[in-house]
Amino acid sequence: xxxxxxxxxxxxxxxxxxxxxxxxxxxxxxxxxxxxxxxxxxxxxxxxxxxxxxxxxxxxxxxxxxxxxxxxxxxxxxxxxxxxxxxxxxxxxxxxxxxxxxxxxxxxxxxxxxxxxxxxxxxxxxxxxxxxxxxxxxxxxxxxxxxxxxxxxxxxxxxxxxxxxxxxxxxxxxxxxxxxxxxxxxxxxxxxxxxxxxxxxxxxxxxxxxxxxxxxxxxxxxxxxxxxxxxxxxxxxxxxxxxxxxxxxxxxxxxxxxxxxxxxxxxxxxxxxxxxxxxxxxxxxxxxxxxxxxxxxxxxxxxxxxxxxxxxxxxxxxxxxxxxxxxxxxxxxxxxxxxxxxxxxxxxxxxxxxxxxxxxxxxxxxxxxxxxxxxxxxxxxxxxxxxxxxxxxxxxxxxxxxxxxxxxxxxxxxxxxxxxxxxxxxxxxx
Amino acid sequence: xxxxxxxxxxxxxxxxxxxxxxxxxxxxxxxxxxxxxxxxxxxxxxxxxxxxxxxxxxxxxxxxxxxxxxxxxxxxxxxxxxxxxxxxxxxxxxxxxxxxxxxxxxxxxxxxxxxxxxxxxxxxxxxxxxxxxxxxxxxxxxxxxxxxxxxxxxxxxxxxxxxxxxxxxxxxxxxxxxxxxxxxxxxxxxxxxxxxxxxxxxxxxxxxxxxxxxxxxxxxxxxxxxxxxxxxxxxxxxxxxxxxxxxxxxxxxxxxxxxxxxxxxxxxxxxxxxxxxxxxxxxxxxxxxxxxxxxxxxxxxxxxxxxxxxxxxxxxxxxxxxxxxxxxxxxxxxxxxxxxxxxxxxxxxxxxxxxxxxxxxxxxxxxxxxxxxxxxxxxxxxxxxxxxxxxxxxxxxxxxxxxxxxxxxxxxxxxxxxxxxxxxxxxxxxxxxxxxxxxxxxxxxxxxxxxxxxxxxxxxxxxxxxxxxxxxxxxxxxxxxxxxxxxxxxxxxxxxxxxxxxxxxxxxxxxxxxxxxxxxxxxxxxxxxxxxxxxxxxxxxxxxxxxxxx
Numbered sequence: 001x002x003x004x005x006x007x008x009x010x011x012x013x014x015x016x017x018x019x020x021x022x023x024x025x026x027x028x029x030x031x032x033x034x035x036x037x038x039x040x041x042x043x044x045x046x047x048x049x050x051x052x053x054x055x056x057x058x059x060x061x062x063x064x065x066x067x068x069x070x071x072x073x074x075x076x077x078x079x080x081x082x083x084x085x086x087x088x089x090x091x092x093x094x095x096x097x098x099x100x101x102x103x104x105x106x107x108x109x110x111x112x113x114x115x116x117x118x119x120x121x122x123x124x125x126x127x128x129x130x131x132x133x134x135x136x137x138x139x140x141x142x143x144x145x146x147x148x149x150x151x152x153x154x155x156x157x158x159x160x161x162x163x164x165x166x167x168x169x170x171x172x173x174x175x176x177x178x179x180x181x182x183x184x185x186x187x188x189x190x191x192x193x194x195x196x197x198x199x200x201x202x203x204x205x206x207x208x209x210x211x212x213x214x215x216x217x218x219x220x221x222x223x224x225x226x227x228x229x230x231x232x233x234x235x236x237x238x239x240x241x242x243x244x245x246x247x248x249x250x251x252x253x254x255x256x257x258x259x260x261x262x263x264x265x266x267x268x269x270x271x272x273x274x275x276x277x278x279x280x281x282x283x284x285x286x287x288x289x290x291x292x293x294x295x296x297x298x299x300x301x302x303x304x305x306x307x308x309x310x311x312x313x314x315x316x317x318x319x320x321x322x323x324x325x326x327x328x329x330x331x332x333x334x335x336x337x338x339x340x341x342x343x344x345x346x347x348x349x350x351x352x353x354x355x356x357x358x359x360x361x362x363x364x365x366x367x368x369x370x371x372x373x374x375x376x377x378x379x380x381x382x383x384x385x386x387x388x389x390x391x392x393x394x395x396x397x398x399x400x401x402x403x404x405x406x407x408x409x410x411x412x413x414x415x416x417x418x419x420x421x422x423x424x425x426x427x428x429x430x
Numbered sequence: 431x432x433x434x435x436x437x438x439x440x441x442x443x444x445x446x447x448x449x450x451x452x453x454x455x456x457x458x459x460x461x462x463x464x465x466x467x468x469x470x471x472x473x474x475x476x477x478x479x480x481x482x483x484x485x486x487x488x489x490x491x492x493x494x495x496x497x498x499x500x501x502x503x504x505x506x507x508x509x510x511x512x513x514x515x516x517x518x519x520x521x522x523x524x525x526x527x528x529x530x531x532x533x534x535x536x537x538x539x540x541x542x543x544x545x546x547x548x549x550x551x552x553x554x555x556x557x558x559x560x561x562x563x564x565x566x567x568x569x570x571x572x573x574x575x576x577x578x579x580x581x582x583x584x585x586x587x588x589x590x591x592x593x594x595x596x597x598x599x600x601x602x603x604x605x606x607x608x609x610x611x612x613x614x615x616x617x618x619x620x621x622x623x624x625x626x627x628x629x630x631x632x633x634x635x636x637x638x639x640x641x642x643x644x645x646x647x648x649x650x651x652x653x654x655x656x657x658x659x660x661x662x663x664x665x666x667x668x669x670x671x672x673x674x675x676x677x678x679x680x681x682x683x684x685x686x687x688x689x690x691x692x693x694x695x696x697x698x699x700x701x702x703x704x705x706x707x708x709x710x711x712x713x714x715x716x717x718x719x720x721x722x723x724x725x726x727x728x729x730x731x732x733x734x735x736x737x738x739x740x741x742x743x744x745x746x747x748x749x750x751x752x753x754x755x756x757x758x759x760x761x762x763x764x765x766x767x768x769x770x771x772x773x774x775x776x777x778x779x780x781x782x783x784x785x786x787x788x789x790x791x792x793x794x795x796x797x798x799x800x801x802x803x804x805x806x807x808x809x810x811x812x813x814x815x816x817x818x819x820x821x822x823x824x825x826x827x828x829x830x831x832x833x834x835x836x837x838x839x840x841x842x843x844x845x846x847x848x849x850x851x852x853x854x855x856x857x858x859x860x861x862x863x864x865x866x867x868x869x870x871x872x873x874x875x876x877x878x879x880x881x882x883x884x885x886x887x888x889x890x891x892x893x894x895x896x897x898x899x900x901x902x903x904x905x906x907x908x909x910x911x912x913x914x915x916x917x918x919x920x921x922x923x924x925x926x927x928x929x930x931x932x933x934x935x936x937x938x939x940x941x942x943x944x945x946x947x948x949x950x951x952x953x954x955x956x957x958x959x960x961x962x963x964x965x966x967x968x969x970x971x972x973x974x975x976x977x978x979x980x
Binding site for chain 2: 167340346347350353386
């Protein structure tokens with residue numbers, strides 16, 4: 001049942017080497033690509049239904065078509081390899097095991113949009129992926145697949161690797177661009193969007209690693225083959241990073257539309273040690289939580305998960321069992337967002353600060369009855385009012401934890417301790 | 431292109447492509463904001479200026495500082511959602527804000543305070559320890575920084591980097607731990623640094639000069655003009671209503687002269703108003719100074735200046751200033767009138783009338799303050815506010831500004847019995863001017879402040895500084911602006927133009943001018959350089975010579 005498009009080479013030894021990659025059919029799309037008109041390529045990608053795999057899920061082809069056709073400013077591609085969303089670890093696989101697929105995808109995108117310089121922004125912590133990627137790029141240059149007149153075509157393309165320095169906010173597209181420009185990675189107000197004013201003030205496409213890695217298949221097999229997979233609004237496949245309380249956490253590629261829990265059980269062996277399922281976070285820590293019942297009832301695709309009140313996001317699935325404390329989960333993620341907030345706007349920097357304090361207080365058994373409604377009010381003040389969506393990424397899930405697991409929170413308040421911790425900790429009398 | 435937009439149900443006209451916030455504020459809507467400033471442009475980080483824009487998907491929040499006006503746009507600023515957002519942003523800003531109001535300079539003119547009263551007014555819900563940062567940091571010659579108060583609006587950073595051209599402040603750190611600071615080992619030294627204190631919406635950046643000086647609600651503000659250089663920036667003079675002293679100067683927006691800013695030098699140049707003042711009239715009798723009334727002093731001065739030439743209706747010397755010693759009546763000593771280039775048009779014109787009334791008068795306008803730094807922003811090297819005014823009046827200039835031994839413009843050393851009338855040398859006199867004054871045996875001085883000159887005066891009449899008088903000055907580009915008196919004047923001090931007019935009356939027997947408005951009318955009528963300009967209504971931002979009122 002699992003169709004492998006992106007991960008097809010993951011189990012092939014040395015697929016990261018150019019010669020092996022080509023033996024496996026790599027770079028086959030380029031010949032066909034250069035016989036297509038750039039606008040034809042954009043149409044092909046639009047019709048395939050490919051959506052961004054970084055978290056936003058925006059139509060890739062449509063994003064490319066927003067780039068103005070003018071010729072007086074250079075255009076840029078920024079490959080988003082910051083992979084900062086907690087629970088996500090699939091782009092690193094591509095960089096380590098199949099980097100040439102990404103390079104092939106970069107060439108396809110740049111031909112389509114008229115781009116001659118691409119920057120791969122990789123999070124600084126990814127030592128090995130960066131090394132493997134750079135090796136692959138060097139191989140490509142050596143063979144004339146990158147640089148001047150790539151593949152003997154007359155089309156120039158340079159690809160540069162840029163290391164991040166430890167900030168989740170640099171995975172936000174305008175934060176990434178600011179960081180590439182040498183400034184603090186603080187997101188810009190939008191509009192204008194990067195497609196019009198982006199890197200160095202020029203039209204810029206920002207695409208996730210996995211999104212670009214799907215392009216060779218689309219060019220080789222045609223948009224119909226890609227669109228034949230998945231559901232009406234969610235075409236193709238996605239790499240799902242499954243972690244948490246499961247027997248076999250890992251990266252698993254699946255076609256959109258299968259039942260969420262059925263998929264998880266099938267590929268990971270289900271909840272670890274036979275525990276009862278409690279909740280599933282479907283799309284990274286920025287997505288609202290699903291109860292066990294909801295997870296069993298929903299299928300993995302953008303429409304269905306959205307209808308269930310959550311999102312596909314980066315495809316990072318985190319499984320929680322009966323032994324996991326939701327209040328602790330709130331504390332864990334709120335510490336993350338408070339640490340990563342860039343600090344520009346008051347709702348986010350102060351809101352995340354406040355939420356951490358409240359979550360810690362609740363977890364320590366010092367929560368007060370009014371805290372829950374305060375959290376809900378605070379969250380709604382943080383949503384839709386900020387420069388970027390980090391604030392929403394904190395507030396939406398936080399709200400879902402309190403709404404869907406309110407009893408658990410209330411138990412913490414009433415019992416004045418966390419019922420899941422093995423021993424009473426810091427309990428005050430009375 | 432002019433388009434129609436709808437705001438809260440009302441149709442207004444606006445220029446397409448302009449920032450929505452400007453259009454709203456100009457049309458009377460109160461849109462709260464921190465990070466936006468018309469002189470700096472939008473930044474988009476404070477989120478306070480959000481309004482709802484009606485779209486096919488329903489009303490959506492957008493920041494009005496970064497939204498351009500388009501035809502048919504529909505805006506809502508008074509919905510519950512907008513009100514909630516404003517209260518929410520205010521609450522978030524107050525979350526970690528220290529409760530410093532009782533000791534904070536900004537109290538009374540603080541945006542955070544004002545917006546709390548205007549848009550929030552809810553009880554605080556924050557019970558956690560506020561995040562601690564550095565307080566009362568000395569970050570340079572002019573500024574004290576309190577990091578806890580800072581709302582991280584980035585205005586000061588953008589001002590120094592984009593306008594003043596010297597990036598000396600930046601926001602370090604991330605999230606709620608972010609803090610405003612200087613670069614390691616460096617200070618804020620920009621000569622425009624104190625504009626950041628005006629810009630700061632809270633009391634994070636305070637002026638060392640003004641710190642703990644006066645609660646702002648005691649300050650009485652008067653629009654006026656800076657007189658430190660020939661740019662003539664529009665300012666407001668803030669006077670403490672309790673002790674009638676100038677406590678600070680601040681910029682006033684004038685798109686034709688200085689924009690939104692002033693330099694630190696001009697801003698801090700007000701203390702002299704409160705020091706070394708000439709308070710009373712004095713006459714010299716055989717080396718002894720005697721206090722006297724203005725009446726007596728004026729009569730004595732008249733005698734010294736006129737010395738026998740008092741004939742009503744006698745033919746005066748030809749019109750035009752700077753008449754030389756030719757045409758001198760018999761027995762009359764030559765009179766040299768020197769009016770400082772820091773004086774107003776009215777004072778200079780009155781001296782010109784004096785010159786005409788008294789044969790044998792030589793009139794010069796004097797530059798005597800040493801040249802200062804000139805830069806490409808606001809400061810001019812010429813440290814006199816009204817040289818251009820003197821030129822337009824046709825006065826000859828004598829330049830004593832460069833300290834040198836060579837005797838400048840004045841034609842010849844004065845005769846032994848020459849009389850000197852010196853008007854308006856309030857800003858100090860240099861060595862060469864002091865030596866020049868030594869050559870005179872009879873000196874009449876109208877001056878606001880003591881100096882080597884006032885010590886030599888035979889008749890001394892107190893003058894007024896720029897903070898106390900009404901008068902016109904013309905900047906180096908020919909822009910005319912009006913000084914306004916900010917201090918209550920004491921009953922026995924009369925504006926210098928009126929003193930000179932009195933002297934004219936003493937000499938000719940004609941009445942002096944009754945009002946300064948009439949003096950200006952005569953000035954406007956007689957001086958061709960000012961034709962077509964109503965000098966009695968130059969407006970708050972002034973008028974350019976050669977153009978119609980702006």
